[in-house]
Amino acid sequence: MKMTEKVSIDEFDGKKFKIRFTVEVDNKKAVLTHYLQNRRNGIQTHFEEEATQYLKEITTYKNEVENINLVEDTAEQHLLFEIETVPFPAPTNPTFTFIDLFAGIGGFRLALQNLGGECVFTSEWDKFSQTTYRANFGQVPFGDITKESTKRYIPAEFDVLCGGFPCQPFSHAGLKKGFEDTRGTLFFDVVDIINSRRETENPVKIVFLENVKGLKNHDKGNTLKTIIKTLEKLGYETKYEILNSRNFGVPQNRERIFIIGWLKDDTKSFNFPLGIDRDNEIIYKKEDLKDIKETNVGSILINKPEEKYTISDKLYAGHIRRRKEHKEKGNGFGFSSVNENSTYTSTISARYYKDGSEILIEQKNANPRKLTPREAANLQGYPSDFLIPVSDNQAYKQFGNSVSVPVIQTVFNEIQKQLM
Template structure:
């Protein structure tokens, strides 16, 4: 029997102290995925690695070699005493399953769970994003999705593959080879996972991807055409649309391209809830956006903020000088000011922590200030209960890299209609 001197809290503590510093070690991820999957058949995929992880932690804490049987018993002890006391637990009666690739801090996951989806696998390589993900969902994402030791943990039989994959150049071979054109990119691994599920007889029903707006015209449009061809070769019909967060209830002009692909054999008729026409004017679908409320920047601002977010005289002077230089050169680069009555801000980026130049908030007395991390979370549609990384630098990076949850939630709602 597990020694009484070892508590669940101690083992969960060691999760970070010992193992999370090793990004390619998937044992902590298997351990947390197992605890969350015990009520379904996915748990067996993670069981062996979870037992080995518990054994490792027990050996570390007790300085004794732990038999496999004791580690297995300890895992069950943890299981039955495990409290899913996290801000965003999985839905009790899920209606579909999805996996969360390039998971970041879990924007896709929150939106999927809001639509009664269950996340059965997540993957993210950044150690700081993993810590934030664990704090909010109780699961540590697996590591590098390009590695076989990560892919082997992906279960078969889920409904939706989702993720915001990076925009990368493909092969110069054009469109002749399709799948092979994407080798060496992270989209190749998305396609590889889809192909493995097809070969297993459990094809993924829907693919849901997000990327920067520039993907639409990247490499003169060849990149997007290659993605379309690969998905078509795998049996999927692809649709895409450029959407802005400002049309989904958050005051941020964040334009991103969204790709939804579904099995051609399913004979679906998916449409996006809101798009941009050829003149970049919003096309609204009132029925699909009935819950969207009009917002302004003041809606995401905190009432009282620490003076540390006010930029220094030196930084402000530098901003003014650089903006003047850019104007003289005939371009619009430089810092941007907003107040509580502004309809929306610029796009927040992962570099926001450096100087906050893309979004500075006007103050009545003194220099403008940066957004606080909580305001950055609000700008991306994160709930107040979302646990923010304790490092402001990491928090700004994470929200700058994140998806806008209201956009993902709305699209997920349309995807769900295709599944039920």
């Protein structure tokens, strides 16, 4: 485990100072922000000693270097106030607890908090995503979840494990080995966390996972079979379904697979909300969803975006050329354009920052333009007060990698009704 006793960090008010703190360097801020939020809500953490030592170092430094008379309680109240005034603080009277793995910028967290949940641990290794996460939720995510030095901060008890784990191939032998064959993949770390609580008084009640649609047929279906078999061996009933965001009030053609696992119970079963009825009509209209005002593309667009979002003549010419080449080959691929009257867009991905080819907005007497980062947030169902503290390129990556918040919220609402 990478440890240190003297490191340079950014203080919480933007100032830099050195501390002596025997905790893994990548997790020091996560330790303090998780501790403070849990304490605020009356949840005891098993790393209180480390967190209070960190707080003591901050207080000592500010007194010595800035020549002020600060006591630890005052410093703690200052940081607590900072956590409480973020756009999306944890609920003060939660009805369930969850951990947020591969958290990205907090799409799962936002949805589950809206339904009364409190996040007691979160993990995300990307530093730019960590920046966005902390700006909106007041907590710095812990780092690499594959390390035992990170897993040791996960509380012994929580109700729900959720996350969009990356899709990785398992060997064909996985259909026989199950849990063991998942080693070396990030799904193994999910399983490891579940398994470590399996024989305790507080096993994980619900597993809620999301992935790309291709997981269903990945490695000829062996990857998904291994995942389901592994969860079943751990004592969970499971169901999976491919859901499309456009059927849940989100104006985006985005298909993702969702996997639900619940502790085996003969009295419980689960049915996914598909978002459509037998006649393929959308059930979830705009009035059913908290964070989407309309269901057409025009509702997500900003009236007068900056000129920089209009693509150049050179890039537009390249898009047209590639579309023509693809059409001649008969594969039908090329850039995708929409206008304010369109019902939905194609899928935004993490590569959107490169050329915007997935979604270009038509403009009168001008080249088409890319979405703005705020429009990308709208397209994924994030509320208007969700902060975007990173560059445009990073924002595109983050929203392209994110879940559609209303879909997560609708599915988990059914989980609460049917399983909890």
